[in-house]
Amino acid sequence: MADDADAPPAVPGERQPHTRALRASPPGTARTPLDRRRVLAAGLEFIDQHGLEALTMRRMGAHLGVEGMALYRHVTGREDLLDGVVDLVVDELYGDPEVYLAPQHGWEDYLQRLAHGVRRIALAHPAVFPLIASRPPAAPWVRPPLRSLRWLESFLDALTSHGFSDGAAVAAYRAYTSFLLGHLLLEVSQRGVPISPLDDPEGAPEAGERSLAAYPLVRRLAPLLSEDESATEFEDSLENLLERLQRVRRESRPPGATL
């Protein structure tokens, strides 16, 4: 593949082609030194643009106008960079935490807004979302995509302070994360195909057509299957989940829930 990563003007042989940006670059264009935040932000941007598999330490360096090894000053390695990108995306939802922490509108409203918030960031960063799902969480019982203790605490708080017993709140957490993960992973991967680093634009349709001959029902329903009902499906499933949780809540009142 044609790799134009080395942007510098240069012809081979020039002695100091690399340091010019820092030292003797055109007036006013002094580069502010890297820091962890900038590296992470660049990583997020890079993944959004080129996909996860294309992310390489050297390419990340080039993306920042820097030499690759420079990243190790701010990040302990590739894994750490990926973790940092995940945290970055996860923290996007905390833009104004009030929105998600405020329980004044009831737990159902909270779960609704939280779900839509998570869906929004999933769709904003489709190539990162699988990473959120697959990276080992802080503790084994922290479940993606609600990957942070802050979110977990906020979630449990919203439910237990609105009539859920401890056990019911935990059960709700499990059901809620399963729903979000399953739905959003599939929605994102359905749209996310074009971002793949390898494009195989032809051949696929033909093969699909051919093999479809053996599956009459699939062929008949193909138009229906191709439709994108993700949004309404999300709403329906979420609403159904909430109804189910209402039932769970009601049936979870027996002993001393101490709150």
Next chain:
Amino acid sequence: MADDADAPPAVPGERQPHTRALRASPPGTARTPLDRRRVLAAGLEFIDQHGLEALTMRRMGAHLGVEGMALYRHVTGREDLLDGVVDLVVDELYGDPEVYLAPQHGWEDYLQRLAHGVRRIALAHPAVFPLIASRPPAAPWVRPPLRSLRWLESFLDALTSHGFSDGAAVAAYRAYTSFLLGHLLLEVSQRGVPISPLDDPEGAPEAGERSLAAYPLVRRLAPLLSEDESATEFEDSLENLLERLQRVRRESRPPGATL
């Protein structure tokens, strides 16, 4: 990494007797030549044992008592090998297709047995299941973990032949796959931690304890969160999904569904 994968000299008591083109091997012990099936099976075994990230072409060769490049005679590359392993696992459920194809017990029974079958193979190969979820499917509307056109056809057949309209069957497919993927991915990753290539046996608990101080609810509910309720949670969610699909089915009878 204490990896003993490199065993250049004779591997004592290795699985397959090996001679054939091996110049310095003892006489008489003929190794049956590799073929695609064996390579794929070895790949599955390897991933089950050492995890996905540990799978390397050279290591796979060593695992088969062979030199790594030999695999390329039977597999076009690493990606192809991975795809083959996924197909292998997916096909495990077809041991006796009758079980899943037979509609004589009704669609609910079918969905029940299919779900439990998928869960069984997910738990049998926890390290492979994320692969099933993340590998691009044959067509964009084929959703993991029901990754094959055969399964899709069988699924649609079971529903449409039991009173589901086309649209309701497709909606059911979407809801069903979302549920399976979300639940099983989380269940598998929860158990699958020990298989990780990097073990970080210390530090984690302490850090967990320390950061937990800021999250009182999480700390209070930690014992509950640590419990493994996957099985009953799976049953409950599945039952709830089936009830919901019954409703969908009933309400999907209106116009000319041409069947």
Next chain:
DNA sequence: CCCCTGTGCTTACGTCGTAAACACCACGCT
């Protein structure tokens, strides 16, 4: 007998993640 075809081995290239040593700049101290 030889040659053909299929199988595994050897060598080689380019890229990856990353350790280590180096070069340079902006500073505070004396």
Next chain:
DNA sequence: AGCGTGGTGTTTACGACGTAAGCACAGGGG
């Protein structure tokens, strides 16, 4: 002013990876 000093980016280097190309050797039909 000179001079360490520490932080930042560069260079070099190593081992492992995926894989292209060519070699070596087996068994089976002329």
